[in-house]
Structures are given as C-alpha cells and as structure tokens.
Amino acid sequence: MNNTNSTARPRARASRATLAAGALLALLAVGGCGAGDSSSDSSAAGLNAAAGDNKPAGERAGAGGAADGAKSDNGPAAAPTAKASATHVIRTTTLSIEVRSVPKAVAAARAATEDSGGLVANETTERVDDTHEMSHLVLRVPQDRYQAVLKELAGSGKLLSRTSNAKDVTDQVVDVESRIATQRASVARVRKLMDRAGKLSDVVTLEGELSSRQAALESLLAQQAGLKDRTSLATITLDLSEPEGTAGRTEDDGPGFLDALGGGWDAFVTMLRWIAMAIGAAAPFLAVAAVLLLVWRRVRALRARRAASAGPARPVPAAAPETESAPAP
Helix, strand or coil, rough: EEEEEHHHHHHHHHHHHHHHHHHHHHHHHHHHCCCCCCHHHHHHHHHHHHCCCCHHHHHHHHHHHHHCCCCCCCCCHHHHHHCCCCCCEEEEEEEEEEECHHHHHHHHHHHHHHHHEEEEEEEEEEEEECCCEEEEEEEEHHHHHHHHHHHHCCCEEEEEEHHHHHHHCCCHHHHHHHHHHHHHHHHHHHHHHHHHCCCCHHHHHHHHHHHHEEEEEHHHHHHHHHHHHHHHHEEEEEEEEECCCCCCCCCCCCCCCCHHHHHHHHHHHHHHHHHHHHHHHHHHHHHHHHHHHHHHHHHHHHHHHHHHHHHCCCCCCCCCCCCCCCCCC
C-alpha cells in the first residue's frame, strides 16, 4: 500500500505541473497586451505570479484600460495621467503674403526659421510669367519661437490671408505612453516565461507571442515619435507672391516724374552697359592694332638711324651754263 501511494504521488505532481504549464499558456494567449476587463486582470495576475513580477494587478489593469481608451477615476489607473502635467498641442498656420521680391522674401523667411532653431521642410518656387514669381514654403519652428517667427513673416509684406489651428493631443500622448509602458512590461513577462520554459513547444509558442508583442511595441514607439515631432515643432505654410505689374493701375493713371526719372536712369545704365560691352568686344582688335603700330614705329625709327649713320649724300656737279654768243652786228 505504501509503495502504491509513493508511486501515485510523483504522478500526481507531474500531472499538476503539466496542468499549471497549460494554464499559463492559456492565460498568456487570452491575456494579450493587457485588456481592461476582469478576465484580462486575472490573466495578468497569473502571468506576474509565474514571472515573479511584484507589481499589483490593479496597476497593470489600469495601464491596460488606458491602452483601450477607457477612462478610470481610481488611484492606480489615473497614475499615468498625473505624470503628464504638460499640455501637448499641435499648431499649424497658413500665411499668404504679397511681397515686392519673392527671392528676397524667401531668403528672409529661411533665415528667420533657421535662426529660431527650425528648418525648411519644403520649398517650391515657380515663375508665373515674365513679370512675377510665386513661392510655397513649409517651415517647422520650435513652439517657444512660434509666435515670434509668425509675427516676423506676417510683417514682411502685404498680408492676404491667415489661417491658424491648434489641436490639443495631451490625452493621445498620455494614452500612447501608457500603452508603451504596458507593452514593455508584457514583453518582459514573456521573456521571463521563455527563460523558465522547459519544453520546445512552449518555447515556440512564447517566441510567437514575443514577436507579435514586440511588433506592437515598435508601432507604439513610432506613434510616440510622430506625436513628439508634431508637438515640439509648429508648422507654418507660407505662400509668397509678387504684384502683377500694372494690374492696379487705371486708364487715366499715366506715368509721372518718378517713372520718367527711373526710365531715364535705366536708359543711361543700359547705354553704359552697351558701351562697356562694345569696348570689351573691340579690346582684342585694339590690342593687335597697338602692337602693329608699335612695330611700325620701331621699324621707321631704325631706318632713320641707318640713314643718319651713312653720312650726307655727295652733291652732284651741276652742268656749266652755256654762254650765249653775242648777236652779230
């Protein structure tokens, strides 16, 4: 009888251990990433007991409820909200400004953005016709310099339109942070279960769970990075355009003295430019002519020296004059 009892006890222990392992795997599959209902609370408690996690099950349930978007007023569930005391706002503004010179306005907008610690995310410039240009810029500036940069850009020309928008995403930021914390704890628990698993089938099952939970964690981290970028840097969309030459003139509005003076100055500058171009074009020919003239003068001077060194020419004797005979008387 004693031998039978001693043999039955190890079998009972082995069967209980098998049942416990199967129950842990079932709880792991049902628990997921920490749902907010009562069944997920019991699953999380079982996983923490197996992994040696000492955190209370209520705190993990509160984090899981935040992951599902549920709002809870009890102490443990409201803990993540208490940590995020700062307000996270996404600010966007669209400006349309008319300026005298689009290239100069673009350079000024780029300098103002870079001086504030921001960046130019996008820039597109096109020439509408031969008279004026248009430019489209997307600027990203820090939140603390947002108003200063906006004021500087609005004062660069004639403001045509302005549209501003501010969206509070504090709840979304807190929700994503809570999900990340819960998902990291879940990944850590699965890793601890993998370290304690003794069967190959259990290891394979846990590896699949670990892979899916790590993928979910990476997705949450990407969402957090996107929210951080949009809340730390405000977006300003700037449209710059030039006036259309004579679009604002009436038929009776003729040219004035300043217009005539400007036209005369332009004509004078154009004349000087053409004269300079003509001189530049004729410079090679003038240089060659100057060289030829110098050579000719040197040759002429050399001939004169040779003639002087040869001495004066001998005079040719003149013929004796014939005497006229006197006429006969």
